[in-house]
Amino acid sequence: MIRTLKTYSFFAIILLLQACSGGSGGNSSGDNGISDIKIYNSNSPFAAVLSDCAKADTPSNSCTLETLPLIGQETNTPTIDDIMERVTVSHEWMGLRFEQLLGQLPSEVLPLFKAVTAIVIDADIRPSYYDTIAAAIYLDPSYLWLSVAEKRTINLKEDYRSNFDDPLAFRSFSRYVQNGDYAYDYWSLTDESTRNISDIKLSASRVLLHELAHANDFMPPGSYINLDSNQSVYHAIGAISNDWISSRLYALNPLQSSTMFSLADVMYRGYTPTQADLQISASQVGEAFETDGASDDYGYTTQYEDIAMLFESSMMKYLYDVDHEIGFVTTLPYDGWCYDYQIRWGAIGRIGDLNVKDRAQLISSEISTDMNLSAFFDTLEDVTGTSGNWCTPAQRSSVSALSTKKKHLRREDFHRPYL
Numbered sequence: 353m354i355r356t357l358k359t360y361s362f363f364a365i366i367l368l369l370q371a372c373s374g375g376s377g378g379n380s381s382g383d384n385g386i387s388d389i390k391i392y393n394s395n396s397p398f399a400a401v402l403s404d405c406a407k408a409d410t411p412s413n414s415c416t417l418e419t420l421p422l423i424g425q426e427t428n429t430p431t432i433d434d435i436m437e438r439v440t441v442s443h444e445w446m447g448l449r450f451e452q453l454l455g456q457l458p459s460e461v462l463p464l465f466k467a468v469t470a471i472v473i474d475a476d477i478r479p480s481y482y483d484t485i486a487a488a489i490y491l492d493p494s495y496l497w498l499s500v501a502e503k504r505t506i507n508l509k510e511d512y513r514s515n516f517d518d519p520l521a522f523r524s525f526s527r528y529v530q531n532g533d534y535a536y537d538y539w540s541l542t543d544e545s546t547r548n549i550s551d552i553k554l555s556a557s558r559v560l561l562h563e564l565a566h567a568n569d570f571m572p573p574g575s576y577i578n579l580d581s582n583q584s585v586y587h588a589i590g591a592i593s594n595d596w597i598s599s600r601l602y603a604l605n606p607l608q609s610s611t612m613f614s615l616a617d618v619m620y621r622g623y624t625p626t627q628a629d630l631q632i633s634a635s636q637v638g639e640a641f642e643t644d645g646a647s648d649d650y651g652y653t654t655q656y657e658d659i660a661m662l663f664e665s666s667m668m669k670y671l672y673d674v675d676h677e678i679g680f681v682t683t684l685p686y687d688g689w690c691y692d693y694q695i696r697w698g699a700i701g702r703i704g705d706l707n708v709k710d711r712a713q714l715i716s717s718e719i720s721t722d723m724n725l726s727a728f729f730d731t732l733e734d735v736t737g738t739s740g741n742w743c744t745p746a747q748r749s750s751v752s753a754l755s756t757k758k759k760h761l762r763r764e765d766f767h768r769p770y771l
Contacts, residue, residue, distance in 0.1 A: 385476030385507070386490070389440040392447030396437040403440050406470040406488050414485045414586035415469070417579055422487065424466025424576045435462065439471045443505050446473040449496040449549075456553045458671045461560070463722050466576070467567035469585055476507045480559050481771035482566035487585040489563040492769070494541060495556040498548060503541050511767055517619040522634035523681050524619060524649050525693070525742060525765045528558065528674045529700060535674040538762045554672060555769075558664060562770050565663035568719045569597045569656060597718050598655040605711050607651065607658060611640040616652035620768070634680040638697020641680070645707040648678055650768050660770075662712040663719055665703050670716075670728050675701045681742060690761045691743040698738030705735040 386407060391399045398420060405415035423430050423438060432454045441447045450473060454462070465471075470488035473496065480492045497503040517523065528535040536554040539545055570589045579588050593599065607613070615637065617623035632640075641649060647665040651658035665676040679698035699705075703712045713729040742761065 386442070386472060386474045388442050389472055389474055390442075392439040392441050392444070393436050398437060402438065402470055406440050406472045406486050408486045408586075411485060411584065411586045414584035416582060416584050417588060418581040420469045420585070421581070422467060422469055422571060422576055422579075422585070424571070424573075425579065428466070430462050430465050432462070435465050435471065438465075438469065439473070441472075442474040442476070443493075443502075445499075445502045445505075446475075446493050446496055449493075449498060449502070449552075450491075452549050453496065453552060453556055456549055457557065457560075460671065460720065460723055461557070461564075463573075464561075464564040464568060464719070466573070467564070467571040475505050476509075478507065478509055479511050479768075479770050480563055482563045484570060484589050485586045487567065487571065487589065489560075489567060491559065491563070495552055495559055495769075497541075498552070499546055500544055506541055508541060513620060513622065514767065516622045519625050519630060520615070520618065521630065521632065521683055522637055522696070523683055523693070523766055524637075525679045525681055526648060526768070527677050527762075527765050528554065528668060529677050530672075530674045534762075535672070538764055554668075554674065555764075557672070558668060559769055561667045562660045562664040565660040565719060566656060569659055572597050572718060573721045597715055598659045600718075601659055601711060601715055602655045604714070605645065606655070607644055607646055609640050609644045609652070611637075612644065612646070612649060612652045616649055620650060620653045634682055634694075634696035637680045641678075642697070642699075643707070645711045647676060647702045647708050647712065648768075659715045662703070662708070662715055666712045666716045666725075666729075667720070669701070669703065669732075670723075670725065676703070677738065678702060679738060679742065688761060689743075690765075691741045693742040693761065695739050695742060700736040700738060701733055702735050704732040708735075 389403050389406060391402050396402065401415065401419050405420040408414045417425065423434060427434055432451065435454060436447070436451050439447050439450060450471070468487055468489055470486060472488055472490045473493050474490070475493060477490050477492050478494070480490060482489050493506055494503070497506065537551065539547055539551070572595055575592055575595060583591065611632070614626060614629055615632070618625045618629055646652060646658060646661065648661040651661040668674050668676065677698065677700045679695045681693040681695050684692050702708050709729055709732060713725065717725055742765070
């Protein structure tokens with residue numbers, strides 16, 4: 353999600369959500385504790401300015417494009433070295449792991465970094481977000497650690513949105529699946545487990561693709577050529593608001609469900625639920641969601657989250673052949689067993705639904721101009737409905753069911769890992 357882009361009538365910009373530590377409506381600014389960040393590559397040509405520019409928290413101290421240009425203003429084919437010149441961290445290992453991760457990613461991901469000025473990784477960032485004031489992405493290092501010593505440096509604070517949906521009579525779950533099972537493992541920050549670089553690739557890719565979608569929404573490919581280097585990056589983004597990809601999508605094919613917009617305000621922005629919100633069941637939520645064009649209900653928070661979810665789901669399928677699953681389930685305490693949660697409406701591969709596919713193809717093609725995605729979208733399988741419980745959903749017979757072992761619900765299944 354985008355952390356900040358405040359309303360200025362000069363640009364006619366919509367108020368975006370801000371990352372915060374709590375509060376009604378999710379629009380009070382909070383401190384993610386990045387005051388301790390430092391440049392990872394001391395030989396970077398931007399070493400003298402990068403950390404200060406990445407810390408910018410108001411439009412008035414947003415750095416100019418002359419001081420810190422977008423990566424895409426410097427090169428049309430960014431390499432890992434180009435990207436690492438823009439990395440700031442709170443702990444040295446975070447930069448090392450991020451560089452290793454970049455080496456594991458498909459080559460199609462690297463051009464997406466052209467739309468950012470900086471990448472910030474800090475022990476206190478939770479969840480990950482994109483910020484228009486710096487045109488930077490801010491990453492939660494829980495997706496990068498490999499050793500016990502590394503994860504012990506990460507702040508264990510909860511996502512501030514964790515209890516927003518408590519009053520509701522349903523829960524929204526999501527995950528990525530492959531061959532009928534979780535596409536990647538969940539790893540605790542508090543035990544003695546370790547992992548290798550291949551273990552983090554999919555979960556970190558999900559977050560990266562989401563935040564890079566935001567960056568490319570506000571600075572679409574091809575928009576860097578005519579930017580005024582004397583402008584701050586914040587004002588440069590506002591100056592091309594008519595070209596934002598999400599704005600073009602909403603002019604052509606916006607989401608429609610008033611029910612889902614209202615519920616998303618409660619679940620992800622902390623709004624007080626209406627009586628209708630409180631009374632709606634999981635199956636009724638599914639009925640409202642099914643006929644609209646979102647890939648995930650998180651897309652109803654803003655138009656920007658809509659395209660980030662569409663792009664994330666599409667690219668995870670395109671690059672890794674993993675499917676996004678969403679389900680609306682009966683309500684139980686968060687620490688319940690996964691088989692206690694009954695799916696009242698669920699779907700795997702929502703981007704295969706015609707209403708969703710048309711929207712996903714439009715924005716994905718505009719963000720990833722270097723990819724030819726026509727064949728990919730033309731051959732997508734149709735969406736598959738699911739029922740049963742969250743451990744063993746009833747799926748198409750060609751794939752195995754998830755493990756029937758008694759196990760706790762994964763916290764990541766009901767928390768979106770980004771703002």
